[in-house]
Amino acid sequence: MLRFREEHLIGGVARRLKRGVDSGMNPGEVFSRVQDHVIASARAHVEREILEAFVDKVAATPEGPLHDVLNALCDLYALSTIEADRAWFLEHGRLTSTRSKAITREVGDLCRRLRPVAGDLVAAFAVPEALLRAPDLIGEQR
Incomplete structure (x- = not known):
């Protein structure tokens, strides 16, 4: 579930960034507009990484x-x-x-x-x- 959430969020950020840049917006402005999605994606990534490392250590x-x-x-x-x-x-x-x-x-x-x-x-x-x-x-x- 954590991997699905991470991949979904990152895909959403990528689509939003591409759409904004493709429409001619300033890249900095585009990033500012999707910053909440970037932060959510980063959090999801870290949570998934922690879980996978935890699972590996428990298994060992x-x-x-x-x-x-x-x-x-x-x-x-x-x-x-x-x-x-x-x-x-x-x-x-x-x-x-x-x-x-x-x-x-x-x-x-x-x-x-x-x-x-x-x-x-x-x-x-x-x-x-x-x-x-x-x-x-x-x-x-x-």
């Missing part, structure tokens, strides 16, 4: 507890990314409302499954204490 991790946690985190990333842009996926026929609701439920389930290791994850990623908005939510009193 030996079976065991670490693999299970990383796999759940990867699923959470993928599903929460789709959930965050579900309107786009709905508008483009890639998601039904029933499936959208199922994704939201699964995101909640994954968060609950990962809750017991949240403190370990924060420590593993070396998140500075000053950046933690609600440290008591991860089970550690500070």
